[in-house]
Amino acid sequence: MLRNINKGDMTAGLLIAAVGLFFFLGAFEHEIGTARRMGPGYLPLAVGMITVFLGLVISINSLRQADILPRLDSRPLISVMSAIIAFGLSFEGLGLVPAAMMAVIISSLGDTDVRPLPTAILSVVVAFGCWLIFTVALNLPFPAFRFM
Amino acid sequence: MSEIGANILLGFDTALSYSNVMYCFIGVFVGTFIGVLPGIGSLAAVSMLLPISFYLEPTTALVMLGGVYYGAEYGGSTSSILLNLPGTPSNAITCLDGYPMTLKGRAGLALFMTTIASFFGGSLGIIALYVLAPVIVSVALAFGPAEYFALITFGLVAAATVAQDSPAKGLAMVCLGLLLGFVGLDLDTGVPRFEFGFYELHDGISFIAVAMGMFGISEVIGAISVAKHRPFNQKVTFRSMIPTRQEIRQSIMPMFRGAGIGGLFGALPGTGPSIGTFIGYSLERRISKDPSRFGKGAIEGIASPESANNAAVQTAFIPTLTLGIPGSATMAVMLGALIVHGITPGPSLMADRPDLFWGVAASFWIGNLFLLVLNIPMIGLWIRVLKIPYRFLYPAIIVLICIGVYTVRETTFDVFLVVGFGFLGYILRLLKFELAPVLIGFILGPMIEENLRRASLIFRGDFTQFLMRPISGILLGITFALLLWTAWTIIKGRRRKLTGLTNED
Numbered sequence: 001m002l003r004n005i006n007k008g009d010m011t012a013g014l015l016i017a018a019v020g021l022f023f024f025l026g027a028f029e030h031e032i033g034t035a036r037r038m039g040p041g042y043l044p045l046a047v048g049m050i051t052v053f054l055g056l057v058i059s060i061n062s063l064r065q066a067d068i069l070p071r072l073d074s075r076p077l078i079s080v081m082s083a084i085i086a087f088g089l090s091f092e093g094l095g096l097v098p099a100a101m102m103a104v105i106i107s108s109l110g111d112t113d114v115r116p117l118p119t120a121i122l123s124v125v126v127a128f129g130c131w132l133i134f135t136v137a138l139n140l141p142f143p144a145f146r147f148m
Numbered sequence: 149m150s151e152i153g154a155n156i157l158l159g160f161d162t163a164l165s166y167s168n169v170m171y172c173f174i175g176v177f178v179g180t181f182i183g184v185l186p187g188i189g190s191l192a193a194v195s196m197l198l199p200i201s202f203y204l205e206p207t208t209a210l211v212m213l214g215g216v217y218y219g220a221e222y223g224g225s226t227s228s229i230l231l232n233l234p235g236t237p238s239n240a241i242t243c244l245d246g247y248p249m250t251l252k253g254r255a256g257l258a259l260f261m262t263t264i265a266s267f268f269g270g271s272l273g274i275i276a277l278y279v280l281a282p283v284i285v286s287v288a289l290a291f292g293p294a295e296y297f298a299l300i301t302f303g304l305v306a307a308a309t310v311a312q313d314s315p316a317k318g319l320a321m322v323c324l325g326l327l328l329g330f331v332g333l334d335l336d337t338g339v340p341r342f343e344f345g346f347y348e349l350h351d352g353i354s355f356i357a358v359a360m361g362m363f364g365i366s367e368v369i370g371a372i373s374v375a376k377h378r379p380f381n382q383k384v385t386f387r388s389m390i391p392t393r394q395e396i397r398q399s400i401m402p403m404f405r406g407a408g409i410g411g412l413f414g415a416l417p418g419t420g421p422s423i424g425t426f427i428g429y430s431l432e433r434r435i436s437k438d439p440s441r442f443g444k445g446a447i448e449g450i451a452s453p454e455s456a457n458n459a460a461v462q463t464a465f466i467p468t469l470t471l472g473i474p475g476s477a478t479m480a481v482m483l484g485a486l487i488v489h490g491i492t493p494g495p496s497l498m499a500d501r502p503d504l505f506w507g508v509a510a511s512f513w514i515g516n517l518f519l520l521v522l523n524i525p526m527i528g529l530w531i532r533v534l535k536i537p538y539r540f541l542y543p544a545i546i547v548l549i550c551i552g553v554y555t556v557r558e559t560t561f562d563v564f565l566v567v568g569f570g571f572l573g574y575i576l577r578l579l580k581f582e583l584a585p586v587l588i589g590f591i592l593g594p595m596i597e598e599n600l601r602r603a604s605l606i607f608r609g610d611f612t613q614f615l616m617r618p619i620s621g622i623l624l625g626i627t628f629a630l631l632l633w634t635a636w637t638i639i640k641g642r643r644r645k646l647t648g649l650t651n652e653d
Binding site for chain 2: 008009011012015016019020023026030031034035036037038039040041042043044047048050051054055057058061070072073075076077080081083084085087088089091092096099100103104105107108110111113114118122123126127129130134138139140142
């Protein structure tokens with residue numbers, strides 16, 4: 001195991017290089033064209049190549065100084081992402097109020113101090129407020145409830 | 149001369165209409181509110197109000213969104229000073245000396261001085277807008293694709309390399325943005341590129357989804373654990389805000405220098421307000437007789453960056469409204485809003501819609517006056533906002549982001565994209581990447597491609613023609629010099645400690 005490298009930058013560089021490589025290879029599915037008449041693949045190819053190069057520069061640079069890989073703060077990450085997914089899944093089927101309430105409750109779980117009653121009140125307040133702003137005041141076609 | 153006077157009058161006539169004044173106030177009020185909240189900045193604030201702006205007249209929409217933008221930059225310094233948490237990314241530098249001032253019991257003074265500096269910088273920025281915009285328009289009418297390509301490339305490279313801790317990472321982020329910008333139908337041939345079988349991606353990735361994911365969601369995720377423990381119970385009285393004569397004298401020149409630096413970088417396409425604050429701060433420290441005072445509550449250390457920040461926000465409107473190239477990532481959202489209204493900003497905007505151009509410019513004066521009132525006599529309100537526990541605020545922010553993203557294209561596909569970009573943004577932040585360049589690359593990418601392809605067609609593939617034309621030649625020359633200098637610093641392995649100051653505490 002290499003000890004004196006910046007593991008964060010090493011990971012970052014390799015990640016960037018992989019993304020660049022993906023677009024670089026993807027560019028060949030399209031016509032590349034020439035400098036005179038560039039095809040749809042021309043710029044993705046060029047920028048993909050530059051990106052791979054930059055990723056490698058970052059990785060090589062990481063060998064110069066030691067640093068640890070940063071840790072994920074998984075609780076807020078998972079709860080916030082699940083909240084948005086729940087909103088996306090329920091908004092068109094169930095309506096604005098259930099989607100907003102679910103998003104509030106699930107995202108609240110990201111904080112370690114979460115307590116049931118304040119969260120329940122908050123979810124009602126936010127859902128009602130959004131309904132007032134978007135459905136009533138702005139007249140957007142978002143019914144409070146929708147039944148499938 | 150009389151034409152300029154007539155335009156200025158027309159502007160105030162437009163801006164002082166009842167609805168424009170009202171929406172200007174709503175904009176700066178909401179902007180200050182969101183700016184005060186740690187975690188989310190002007191970009192998320194403007195994106196959240198975007199759906200509302202679709203229902204307004206275009207001038208009013210831009211007056212309101214503009215108000216949100218500079219309002220958030222004013223408000224952002226409040227939590228930097230009181231909690232050591234930047235309210236928006238461009239207020240990060242204000243933490244360095246603002247928070248030590250709070251620890252010394254001088255929170256009132258710091259809040260007062262940042263507001264004055266913001267007003268000062270903002271005012272100079274607006275004057276620059278009045279003076280420079282007509283000049284740039286007259287030059288830009290002669291711009292061809294080569295000049296646009298050179299200007300955008302210069303903006304991208306400057307945004308990625310100037311005042312970044314790691315220029316290689318900044319450039320990598322610009323490239324990532326460019327690559328994301330390639331997703332969607334090719335403009336020339338109409339073939340879909342990198343759409344992975346989703347027809348929703350034919351129009352490209354939703355800009356709002358990228359912005360909200362990378363800036364709204366990933367910032368909230370990062371702030372949940374950080375914003376929890378915030379002991380703050382200092383009383384800010386009106387009396388504690390009044391600076392001494394000595395303190396005023398110490399701040400005046402830094403405010404001028406800050407406004408100049410910020411205004412310059414704000415007016416460049418792509419380089420947002422943060423860069424100006426970094427450079428303004430390090431310049432003050434370098435020229436100070438006693439640099440050791442910095443980081444311990446030096447008043448110059450808050451006056452210069454805040455002045456720079458707000459000057460940059462105002463001058464960011466220059467390239468946006470005169471060239472159609474956004475001056476910062478947030479400006480790109482506003483550019484998008486104008487396009488939804490059927491207005492394409494560019495050199496002809498000022499002649500075609502003088503009421504819009506001069507009306508929006510005049511509204512900045514009104515908005516800045518509102519902000520002076522909101523941030524000095526009414527500062528107690530925002531201090532109370534900061535005492536609301538974050539766990540009651542962020543769920544509401546998330547719901548507003550979801551609804552906002554959905555409203556723009558009315559598809560839940562974009563809501564799921566936000567999840568993806570939120571995750572990506574969070575990971576990139578952990579790996580110490582700066583995210584603003586991604587967004588700037590993403591927005592400017594299609595413009596670069598279009599202009600490069602047009603220019604290469606005109607030049608018959610002869611790239612040396614770019615260097616033969618004076619404006620594009622000079623811009624590309626500077627860009628190349630910037631890249632060489634960047635490569636040199638990377639090879640020498642000396643991390644430029646210009647901005648290393650952010651990691652000091």
